Amino acid sequence: MSEGMVRDLDPREAIRLIQDGGGDPELLILDVRTPQEHERIRIEGSVNLDLHSPAFLAEVSALDRRKAYLVYCLVGVRSRAAAEAMARLGFGEVFNLAGGIRSWTKLGLPTVGR
Incomplete structure (x- = not known):
């Protein structure tokens, strides 16, 4: 796998x-913060997979490698680590x-949350 x-x-x-992408199902927005952070404020339509969860690698491995992923966290550190792990997995x-x-x-870009 490359x-x-x-x-x-x-x-x-x-x-x-x-x-x-116009809501293209081929782009998935992935929030790698904790569920609590995700609930508080997030980019609309994002999916939450906590980088620090023991299940993270298994959950990421189950994602479709043919899609494009925009990965984010609070300041870019966790998301960079998650994105690099995804690249190593062949995304x-x-x-x-x-x-x-x-x-x-x-x-001032759009968000949703509590």
Whole structure:
């Protein structure tokens, strides 16, 4: 299985990726923070898989490697680690939200949550 590459996107590039996809089922937004963080504030439509969960690698391994993934966390550290793990597992298109949801919200980009 070939190893994929991770590309960092700033929030403006990430929102363009989401909008250009127009809700494309081939793009999955993956939040790798804790369930509590995800519940509080998140990018709409994101799926939560906690990087620090013992089940993380098994859950990620079950995902479709043909899809594109935008991975984010709070500031970009956990998401970078998760994205690199996904690339090692053979995921071809993996994007890391540089600066995480913190940089996303600083630009006033849309979120949902409590």
